[in-house]
Amino acid sequence: MAAARWAPIMGLLALLLPLAPAPARAAMPAGSPPPSPSPSSTVFQLHGDVYPTGHFYVTMNIGDPAKPYFLDVDTGSDLTWLQCDAPCQSCNKVPHPLYxxxxxxxxxCSDPLCxxxxxxxxxxxxxxxxxxxxYEITYADNLSSLGVLLTDSFSMTLRNSSNVRPSLGFGCGYDQQAGKNGSVEAMTDGLLGLGRGAxxxxSQLKQQGVTKNVLGHCLSTSGGGFLFFGEDIAPPSRTTWVPMAxxxxGNYYSPGSAALxxxxxxxxxxxxxxxxxxxxxxxxxxxxxYQATLSSIKGGLSRSLEQVSDPSLPLCWKGQRPFKSVSDVKKDFKSLQLSFGKNAVMEIPPENYLIVTKNGNVCLGILDGSAVKLSLNIIGDITMQDQxxxxDNERAQLGWIRGSCVRRPKSFMSSFL
Structure with missing residues (x-):
């Protein structure tokens, strides 16, 4: 849902125009390989962090021969796209040569994917x-990507030990509107669209029989984590499940309405x-x-914490000495809870809504959505860390389970059981 990271961390949230939900059975792009008889799963290492990087990204190897590209992991939008030399009309400086x-x-134009x-x-x-x-994708903060839809090989290693190279559709973005041409240096080459659309x-991996349409991520508070596709990675028990609403x-991933x-x-x-x-x-x-949360947090703070200005986030506090991590200050903050229905609760401890900046201040990572004209409450990376x-698009449900996200899974996640 956030635009690609051409903007600073502050104010980068941007809503993608919702794309169509995946049909029950969609035709594959021209030239696609036949479906494999037994869908497996695949796991990718994630890089980045909430602060100071401001995003999590994956390396995807695309093309023949395969070349690496850094892509922002975005469950809030559907279309994967790369900055592209088609030739490029307006592109930013990116880590790798343009596709x-x-x-x-x-x-x-006649292809079902189009x-x-x-x-x-x-x-x-x-x-x-x-x-x-x-295609032309427009985001709420006026960022945009204009281009054409392509197919090319995505290199993946499945957990059944086979290497596959499905031909997947993605955007070749030759006109990105984010600052003046070439003036913005991006930390990624594009965006990995993981939404609910076709x-x-x-959705495309499911259509080609590579994996089931189940995906997930585990973001570590210490940086990095992993991303997976397929249904045999998630732990079989102790997961909190709620129906997708x-x-x-738009057609976003939503567990419905919650009490705070x-x-x-x-x-x-x-x-x-x-x-x-x-x-x-x-x-x-x-x-x-937001105002109720702010009032409750401020009402319980120690007098040793003093509100201070910090360029990282709007609301920050300093202590008697600089903080090194959230653990230094978490005793002064309480947990939030989101309750979905009768039995589904998402716990939000202080480490899931606070950061410590390079200046040694502690800052609130829950922001005022009305300032960016949001009508929804967005659970972002900071709150999804360490779970x-x-x-699960197969069963139309969302799940979460707390545990360590440092290591890539080799079997069922023992740290979550």
């Missing part, structure tokens, strides 16, 4: 010619419509729950 397309990889992409955009984007599928990577603003508690006490705000979004660094509450979050 170079070939005409044989261009998806025609239809699915266009059906979800508003206003509806039309092809400029039958030979190519044009053009998302998880439809949201008022602070230190076990209800805050008296109306039920909050919640979305999980790995593309957002921080968590955003709409006006009423596996599972997006």
């Amino acid at each position: 170079k397309p070939t005409k044989t990889k261009i998806v025609p 239809t699915a992409l266009h059906n979800g955009q508003s206003p509806t984007k039309k092809c400029t010619s039958p030979q190519q599928c044009d 053009v998302s990577l998880g 439809r949201t008022t603003s 508690y602070f230190d076990g006490r209800p805050l008296g705000v109306k039920l909050m419509e919640v979305v999980f979004d790995s593309g957002s660094t921080y968590t955003y509450f709409t006006s009423q729950p 596996m979050v599972i997006y």
Whole structure:
């Protein structure tokens, strides 16, 4: 849901125009290999952190021969795209050489993948010619990516020890509007779209029989973590599951509406419509729950904490000496809880809503969503740290379970059992 990281950490949240949900059975792009008889799963190492990097990203090897690209992991948007030399009209400085397309990889306008992409955009984007599928993605903070849809090989190693190279559709972005041309240096080459739509990577892997349409991530507070596709990675028990709900603003991953508690006490705000979004660094509450949270946190603070200005985030405090980590100050803060229905609770301890900056201050990582005109409450990376979050599109349910995210799983996650 957040735009690609061309913007600073502050104010980078941007809502993608919702794309069409995946059909029950979608046609594969032209030239795709036949489905494998037994879908497996695959795991990728994640890099980055909430602070100071401000995002988590994965290395994807794309093309023939395969070349590495850093992609922001974003469950809040559908289309994967790379900055692309098509030639490039407006691109930013990125870690790797721009992807170079070939005409044989261009998806025609008549392809079902193009239809699915266009059906979800508003206003509806039309092809400029039958030979190519044009796209334009616009984000709420006025960032955008304009390009054409391509297919190319994505190199993956499955847990059944086979190496596969499915031909997947993605955007070749030759016009990115984010600052003046070449003036923005991005830490990634593009974006990995993991949303619920038919053009998302998880949907396409399911369509080609590579994995089931189940994906998840585990973000570590110490940096890094892992991303997975397939249904045999998630632990079989102790996971909190809730049905996926439809949201008022689009086809996002939502566990529905939640009641908000602070230190076990209800805050008296109306039920909050919640979305999980790995593309957002921080968590955003709409006006009423944000103000209630702010009041409760401030009311319980020690007098030894003094509010201070810090360029990292809007609300920060300093202590008698600089803090080295959240553990130095967590005793002064209480946990939040989001309650979905009767039995599903997401605990948000201080380490899931606070950061310590390079200046030694502690800052609140829950931001005011009304300042960026949000009508939804966004659970971002900071709140999803040190728990596996599972997006099960096969059963239309979301799950989470707390545990260490430092190591990639080799079997069922023993640290979560």
